[in-house]
Amino acid sequence: MWDFPLFPDQASTNAPKLDALMLFELGVLVFFTMAILLFVLAFCVRYRRGNAADRSHPPTHSKAMEAVWIVIPAILSVVMYAWSTRLFFDLYEAPADATQIDVVGKQWMWYVQHSQGRSETNELHVPLGRPMKLNMTSQDVLHSFYIPAFRIKQDVLPGRYTSLWFEPTKVGVYNLFCAEYCGTNHSLMIGKVHVMEPADYEAWLSEKGVGPSQAEEGGRLFVQHHCAGCHRGSQTVQAPRLEGVYGKPVPIQDGKDVHFVTADDRYIRDSILLPKDQVVAGYEPIMPSFKDQISETDLLKIIAYIKSIANGETSQ
Ligand code: HEC
Numbered sequence: 001m002w003d004f005p006l007f008p009d010q011a012s013t014n015a016p017k018l019d020a021l022m023l024f025e026l027g028v029l030v031f032f033t034m035a036i037l038l039f040v041l042a043f044c045v046r047y048r049r050g051n052a053a054d055r056s057h058p059p060t061h062s063k064a065m066e067a068v069w070i071v072i073p074a075i076l077s078v079v080m081y082a083w084s085t086r087l088f089f090d091l092y093e094a095p096a097d098a099t100q101i102d103v104v105g106k107q108w109m110w111y112v113q114h115s116q117g118r119s120e121t122n123e124l125h126v127p128l129g130r131p132m133k134l135n136m137t138s139q140d141v142l143h144s145f146y147i148p149a150f151r152i153k154q155d156v157l158p159g160r161y162t163s164l165w166f167e168p169t170k171v172g173v174y175n176l177f178c179a180e181y182c183g184t185n186h187s188l189m190i191g192k193v194h195v196m197e198p199a200d201y202e203a204w205l206s207e208k209g210v211g212p213s214q215a216e217e218g219g220r221l222f223v224q225h226h227c228a229g230c231h232r233g234s235q236t237v238q239a240p241r242l243e244g245v246y247g248k249p250v251p252i253q254d255g256k257d258v259h260f261v262t263a264d265d266r267y268i269r270d271s272i273l274l275p276k277d278q279v280v281a282g283y284e285p286i287m288p289s290f291k292d293q294i295s296e297t298d299l300l301k302i303i304a305y306i307k308s309i310a311n312g313e314t315s316q
């Protein structure tokens with residue numbers, strides 16, 4: 001519909017919604033700018049020096065006019081506020097059934113990890129017509145993940161998980177940019193998004209053979225970093241079992257009190273890197289910190305593993 005060269009493709013469910021709001025606001029802006037310009041020009045001509053226009057009874061005030069310039073802008077700003085707030089939630093609240101893909105930004109590339117096991121750099125393959133959620137973090141500095149054709153952009157921060165979601169509506173190849181200046185080669189931190197038919201996407205996922213899934217690799221790292229030694233029911237060390245922890249409230253010792261936090265990605269990540277900050281009630285703070293020992297990508301794998309055993313399934 002928008003075959004207008006200034007516009008990037010509209011390739012997600014949210015793209016037309018964002019463009020509609022943008023065009024509405026642009027329309028309001030153009031309308032008032034033109035109206036004011038017109039009056040300026042008209043008065044310049046009419047009251048120019050030497051013109052015999054009537055200047056005898058300049059009006060001092062008009063209640064009707066005041067009402068107009070209060071009521072119209074007030075209505076317009078409420079409409080813009082309500083519309084854009086509604087849209088903001090659509091853009092940033094992923095549907096519950098969205099499939100997660102992990103993304104790590106680093107100087108100067110994007111690393112993408114699919115839960116089925118395949119990973120890629122500076123490319124993102126996604127299926128058509130399915131809601132996808134990106135769970136993103138940075139290994140070094142601030143980056144920003146930007147796909148113009150999907151109308152989505154989100155800062156990617158070290159030490160935190162931020163997310164984006166989209167549902168692709170058009171098969172094709174689209175641009176991916178880092179939109180936050182992040183050092184010398186910032187301008188090369190670019191990539192391609194490939195929207196594929198679901199069947200092609202499935203084929204692509206297993207193109208290089210079916211390897212271990214992200215969670216299975218996480219399980220391997222869980223043993224390799226000796227997490228399993230403490231967390232899989234050792235006799236000598238008292239550590240909580242991690243089966244079923246993910247997504248549940250966890251009691252945290254807080255001086256003499258106990259408060260609850262939800263075991264989400266951020267909590268698991270902090271538990272591994274800063275175990276002394278949040279000690280599970282009833283346990284000694286003996287867990288060593290794994291800060292600077294586990295990469296961001298491996299942390300995401302371990303989290304995927306802990307998530308995978310959330311429903312009571314155990315592995316090994
Ligand atoms: C020396 C034993 C030990 C090792 C090794 C260890 N942990 Fe722990 N872990 C604990 C103990 C004890 C606790 C509970 C006290 C606390 O919160 O610090 C804990 C807490 C946790 C929690 C919070 C659990 C909850 O119920 O909320 C997570 C998640 C966790 N560990 C993950 C890991 C991962 C992943 C590794 C490996 C990278 C690891 N641990 C290695 C002993 C250990």
Ligand SMILES: [Cu+2]
Nearest residue numbers: 143178182189
């Ligand atoms: Cu960057």
